[in-house]
Amino acid sequence: MKQQINPVINQTVKVASPGTVANLVCGFDVLGLCLDAPADEMTVTIISEKEVRLKSADGYNLPTDPMQNTAGAPLVEILQELNADFGFDVLIKKNIKPGSGIGSSAASAAGAVVAANHLLNNFFSQEQLVRFAMSGEKVASGVKHADNVAPCIYGGITLIRSIFPLDIVPIPAPELWVTVVHPQIEVRTSDARQILKKQVLLKDAIKQWGNIAGLVAGFMKNDYDLIGRSLEDVIIEPVRSILIPGFDDVKKQSKAAGALGGGISGSGPSIFMLSTNEQTAEAVKKEMHTVFNKIGLEHHVYVTTINQQGVKVLKDI
Amino acid sequence: MKQQINPVINQTVKVASPGTVANLVCGFDVLGLCLDAPADEMTVTIISEKEVRLKSADGYNLPTDPMQNTAGAPLVEILQELNADFGFDVLIKKNIKPGSGIGSSAASAAGAVVAANHLLNNFFSQEQLVRFAMSGEKVASGVKHADNVAPCIYGGITLIRSIFPLDIVPIPAPELWVTVVHPQIEVRTSDARQILKKQVLLKDAIKQWGNIAGLVAGFMKNDYDLIGRSLEDVIIEPVRSILIPGFDDVKKQSKAAGALGGGISGSGPSIFMLSTNEQTAEAVKKEMHTVFNKIGLEHHVYVTTINQQGVKVLKDI
Numbered sequence: 001m002k003q004q005i006n007p008v009i010n011q012t013v014k015v016a017s018p019g020t021v022a023n024l025v026c027g028f029d030v031l032g033l034c035l036d037a038p039a040d041e042m043t044v045t046i047i048s049e050k051e052v053r054l055k056s057a058d059g060y061n062l063p064t065d066p067m068q069n070t071a072g073a074p075l076v077e078i079l080q081e082l083n084a085d086f087g088f089d090v091l092i093k094k095n096i097k098p099g100s101g102i103g104s105s106a107a108s109a110a111g112a113v114v115a116a117n118h119l120l121n122n123f124f125s126q127e128q129l130v131r132f133a134m135s136g137e138k139v140a141s142g143v144k145h146a147d148n149v150a151p152c153i154y155g156g157i158t159l160i161r162s163i164f165p166l167d168i169v170p171i172p173a174p175e176l177w178v179t180v181v182h183p184q185i186e187v188r189t190s191d192a193r194q195i196l197k198k199q200v201l202l203k204d205a206i207k208q209w210g211n212i213a214g215l216v217a218g219f220m221k222n223d224y225d226l227i228g229r230s231l232e233d234v235i236i237e238p239v240r241s242i243l244i245p246g247f248d249d250v251k252k253q254s255k256a257a258g259a260l261g262g263g264i265s266g267s268g269p270s271i272f273m274l275s276t277n278e279q280t281a282e283a284v285k286k287e288m289h290t291v292f293n294k295i296g297l298e299h300h301v302y303v304t305t306i307n308q309q310g311v312k313v314l315k316d317i
Numbered sequence: 318m319k320q321q322i323n324p325v326i327n328q329t330v331k332v333a334s335p336g337t338v339a340n341l342v343c344g345f346d347v348l349g350l351c352l353d354a355p356a357d358e359m360t361v362t363i364i365s366e367k368e369v370r371l372k373s374a375d376g377y378n379l380p381t382d383p384m385q386n387t388a389g390a391p392l393v394e395i396l397q398e399l400n401a402d403f404g405f406d407v408l409i410k411k412n413i414k415p416g417s418g419i420g421s422s423a424a425s426a427a428g429a430v431v432a433a434n435h436l437l438n439n440f441f442s443q444e445q446l447v448r449f450a451m452s453g454e455k456v457a458s459g460v461k462h463a464d465n466v467a468p469c470i471y472g473g474i475t476l477i478r479s480i481f482p483l484d485i486v487p488i489p490a491p492e493l494w495v496t497v498v499h500p501q502i503e504v505r506t507s508d509a510r511q512i513l514k515k516q517v518l519l520k521d522a523i524k525q526w527g528n529i530a531g532l533v534a535g536f537m538k539n540d541y542d543l544i545g546r547s548l549e550d551v552i553i554e555p556v557r558s559i560l561i562p563g564f565d566d567v568k569k570q571s572k573a574a575g576a577l578g579g580g581i582s583g584s585g586p587s588i589f590m591l592s593t594n595e596q597t598a599e600a601v602k603k604e605m606h607t608v609f610n611k612i613g614l615e616h617h618v619y620v621t622t623i624n625q626q627g628v629k630v631l632k633d634i
Contacts, residue, residue: 030527161531162524167546169534202515205522205552207479210347212526213533214478217486220537229484235522 005120007086012045013118014314017111018307019096020103021178021272022147025231025263026211030160031171032103032151034307035178040107041314042071043091044115050087052076057093070105070136071112077132078116078124088116100182101270106148109136114153114311127168129153141189148266155310157219173219176227176306177281179259181250181288182270184298187243192267195239204234224260224276231261231274244269246291253287278303322437324403329362330435331631334428335624336413337420338495338589339464342548342580343528347477348488349420349468351624352495357424358631359388360408361432367404369393374410387422387453388429394449395433395441405433417499418587423465426453431470431628444485446470458506465583472627474536490536493544493623494598496576498567498605499587501615504560509584512556521551541577541593548578548591561586563608570604595620 018039024031047053052066052075066072075088090112096104113129124132133149150158150168159169211230218226241247241264254273255261258280262273271288275281285301292299335356341348364370369383369392383389392405407429413421430446441449450466467475467485476486528547535543558564558581571590572578575597579590588605592598602618609616 027526027530029523030530159527159530159534161527161543161547167531169531169543171534196519198519199516200519200522202513202517202552205517205525206346208522209344209526209529210476210478212530213344213347213476214484214486216530216533217476217488217537220534226478226486230478235519 005082005123007046007084007120009046009048009086011119011316012043013115013316014041014043015111015115015118015311016040016314017042017107017114017311018152020106020148020151021180022103022266023236023264024157024215025233025237025261026208026215027159028233028236029145029147031157031212031215032147032160033157033178034151034155034310035102035180035302036304036307037302038095040095040111041093042108042111042115044112044119045089046119047087047089050079050085052079052087053089055089055091057091060094060098062092068139069108070140071108073139074109074113074132074136075116077135078113097182099186099188101187101264101266101268102180102182103148103152103266105137105140106133106152109133110149110152111311112136114313118313126153127166130168131166151310153310155308156306159216171216171219173306174222174224177275177278178272178304178306179254179275179281179284179288180265180270180272180302180304181292182300183244183246183292184300185245185269187268189267192240192243195243196236197239200235207232207234227274228260231263233263237263240264240268244271245297246295247271249291250288253291254284257283257287259284322399322440324363324401324437326363326365326403328436328633329360330432330633331358331360332428332432332435332628333357333631334359334424334431334628335469337423337465337468338497339420339583340553340581341474341532342550342554342578343525343532344476345550345553346462346464348474348529348532349464349477350474350495351468351472351627352419352497352619353621353624354619355412357412357428358410359425359428359432361429361436362406363436364404364406367396367402369396369404370406372406372408374408377411377415379409379411385456386425387457388425390456391426391430391449391453392433394452395430414499416503416505418504418581418583418585419497419499420465420469420583422454422457423450423469426450427466427469428628429453432630435630443470444483447485448483468627470627472625473623476533488533488536490623491539491541494592494595495589495621495623496571496592496598496601496605497582497587497589497619497621498609499617500561500563500609502562502586504585506584509557509560512560513553514556517552524549524551544591545577548580550580554580557581557585561588562614563612564588566608567605570608571601574600574604576601
């Protein structure tokens with residue numbers, strides 16, 4: 001027998017929903033990693049009205065129609081699935097800038113469903129939550145994809161082996177520091193996708209699957225050198241990196257400063273670099289500042305680690 | 318200081334050099350697996366003449382010019398590398414039929430270099446031995462590739478993340494049984510390579526690298542279900558399998574009999590299937606017999622396991 005959802009009107013929960021790095025260089029469309037920071041704050045309350053109400057506690061002018069909002073659409077689906085006689089009120093304080101390439105839309109979708117599930121006595125599995133959250137990604141980009149929402153919900157590093165049917169594989173990894181720079185330019189996901197070629201050379205594809213196999217093995221063997229050698233992308237990065245000024249210099253100087261490697265976060269414009277320790281991650285930050293200050297581009301840098309937990313329940317209210 | 322090679326004239330060693338399965342369905346050109354059987358027997362002796370002498374103890378009419386022989390070319394390279402004042406006599410008894418698709422040429426090359434290295438006080442590393450053995454593969458197919466010689470020398474399952482520079486990654490895996498059927502038809506490696514398209518769809522490549530990442534994770538997590546789900550090839554198999562009569566039926570019936578999955582071994586015509594236990598592997602064998610008996614095609618089936626050791630020194634003589 002299924003457990004009960006026990007919804008309690010006016011019960012409230014606050015969660016922190018973190019940023020994520022999709023693709024991880026050689027894992028285009030299939031790998032993702034959960035960051036410790038930045039994270040959105042979301043407060044979700046069960047209400048007696050059968051609706052989803054959205055409010056914003058930040059400066060972003062996000063749609064309040066639930067079906068046009070990445071946090072709203074998944075909650076509407078949850079209510080439909082439960083044939084619920086209640087609804088949700090959602091207060092969103094975004095700290096992850098939309099369009100930054102570190103999973104802003106995924107954080108809204110994942111945070112909403114994890115918070116709702118907490119209020120529903122954890123009725124749904126993590127995999128079910130990913131399915132709901134993917135409807136949020138569809139609102140944002142027109143496509144149901146899971147390479148941000150899966151790591152955001154599961155934490156750590158996840159492989160999306162397949163979308164249809166959905167097959168999420170958590171990939172254990174050693175401690176890693178992540179330096180992420182967000183240059184203040186706009187790269188639209190649709191543009192970043194459109195410039196990709198529909199066909200690739202078989203010999204390049206072979207290199208790419210050699211690298212993703214090496215990366216997964218490197219993570220699971222705690223082999224930092226292998227991780228570094230495998231962080232190579234011969235298909236997507238050569239095309240997309242031209243949209244990001246300073247990309248080549250950031251990569252070159254970060255590696256010279258000791259980073260294992262890195263590349264474009266999601267579809268950009270953010271760039272991430274992996275390091276084995278905080279000191280190196282800070283040295284990488286310095287290099288990123290140097291590059292973007294030189295070309296006069298406003299930017300923000302995060303030095304953080306892998307978040308093993310994913311969306312975190314902060315408190316019941 | 319390097320250790321000494323201490324060659325002793327007339328010292329002899331006998332090795333067993335096993336068959337291998339390259340590609341492993343979704344790992345075209347990068348993955349390989351070492352079989353416990355069949356294996357060639359090779360007897361190598363240090364001789365005072367500066368040359369490589371080849372003799373055959375089987376019915377195969379292999380070239381005796383060392384530079385035209387897959388066992389000979391790597392030994393010539395070893396002698397050149399050492400600037401040696403001695404040579405090797407090699408007696409080969411092939412049990413792995415050339416052209417079967419289970420690494421016959423690799424077994425000759427790998428067996429020769431491992432035997433020679435044993436006689437040379439294990440002077441060379443395994444990686445160096447793979448480099449020498451790749452010269453044997455070049456004799457056989459015109460291309461230096463390592464997806465058979467690496468698992469043959471290292472044992473177990475290996476990933477060739479990159480050929481230039483050579484990067485071999487051993488992949489730990491749980492116990493697996495392998496059923497291999499060799500239908501007695503000829504598929505020339507050059508033909509099998511020529512029918513492949515030079516370009517592939519990006520969306521197919523993404524599926525393929527999702528699968529190889531899943532396969533590596535499945536091996537390292539001892540997750541049999543994940544291994545099975547990941548044994549899917551949307552790029553090479555649909556093209557190459559048309560060269561192998563009965564392929565679709567073998568695959569379908571083997572899986573119905575409980576196999577996790579499988580596909581073309583190397584460039585064919587052999588087909589391999591992985592199972593979790595001997596009983597299932599034997600049931601798969603029965604299905605393979607049924608399919609090939611039905612279409613009246615002579616064939617041979619091996620039921621074996623993964624060989625964790627690779628080329629094995631049988632005895633010093």
